[in-house]
Amino acid sequence: MTVTSSSPAQHSPAQADESDRQTAVDKALMLLKSLAELDGEIGVSELARRTRLTKSTTFRLLGILHRNDLVERAGSDYRLSPMLFDIGARVYGPTPPLLQELLMPHLADLYEFTHETVHLAVLHETDVVYVNKIQGHRAIRTPTRIGARLPAYCTAVGKALLSFDHDAAEAAIVDGFTPHTEYTCTDPDLFRTELARVRRDGVAYDRQEAVLGLTCVAVPVMGSAGRPVAALSVASADHRFEPARVTPALRRAAYDAARTAGAALCWPAAASGLSRMPAA
Structure with missing residues (x-):
């Protein structure tokens, strides 16, 4: 252009x-x-x-x-x-580039199953940083690109990561929530309730909270001590997307990604964390 x-x-x-x-x-x-x-x-x-x-x-x-x-x-x-x-990839230390390379096969598997836009993201303070992304011919326009940052509170990957990081979640609340759309959650109590649900169920959603017309579902990639090292998501146009259809594949990809990351980066996958990632 x-x-x-x-x-x-x-x-x-x-x-x-x-x-x-x-x-x-x-x-x-x-x-x-x-x-x-x-x-x-x-x-x-x-x-x-x-x-x-x-x-x-x-x-x-x-x-x-x-x-x-x-x-x-x-x-x-x-x-x-x-x-x-x-x-720019070195701003966040060596981990994101390592994750980008290690987990790319799992992201590719997820794309092959869904044929929707898929993301790999990590948490940096109260933002998410997109480490990798694959999109196809049906891709909806998104604000995400490799290396880009978005507020964690209005994204599925962000909520998947914040739900296991109390300090970062509270810092996001203290900073305040700027509504990106009419669907963005700006109530601290409702946000804490949503994070508790994500932590319990292991699945997070962004239902047009970051961009109108865009819906995402995300799952954390668990590392040691039951804390995530990254999150995977699937995003698509709200009018045709059924998150429940892709969630089993998303869980499987996150489970396999956790095993890969744990073995390669010496992050032993905690049983309590991986137990939240049931097989499809």
Whole structure:
């Protein structure tokens, strides 16, 4: 997708003063953040307009970023380089990349059974980070991508993980719930009740709480001491999705994934945790 603009950038005196106070590093980071908000490529003029930088400054900094493999060119446009994804994967330590590689076969098995969008996610403070994702031809548009973060309280994977992490759940409540849709739970007591149910049943749901029209079901991948190391989910369009149909396969995938993670990462799968993941 190429983004173009026919109107030149307009800068007020106040904006010009602010631009003068910014260092070259500040401006380069602005460019990277703006590129990260896009789904495709963007031209220099439009990027300059979005970041309120001059076209010449934008062009010069993009050249520096390109020489350092942080952005890449697509004709006359620019986009983020894959190197940034490699750097970003290390923000959360070594575990997510290891999980991404180890559990990919189980995610693939889950996709083969459901032919719906499937996710692998981990908890980072009160957010979920999507470690892996597979989607097919019927995929509904989702706000998720590998490396992306979303508030845990409004996602199925997030609730699956928060239900076993009391401190993180309470921190999310203290931070407050911003409603993403009319279905987002914003009541602390109802949220605690929902997490208790998830902990009891081993299955979490997002019924259009993050995005209208999108429903998800998730199961934790249990590690040592009955605590999850990740969560798996299946997502689809609300009007045609039957979570109960895919839940047995989701449980089986999480059970197998827990055994793989436990054996490879020296996280012995606790019997109390795995007992929550019955076979399909």
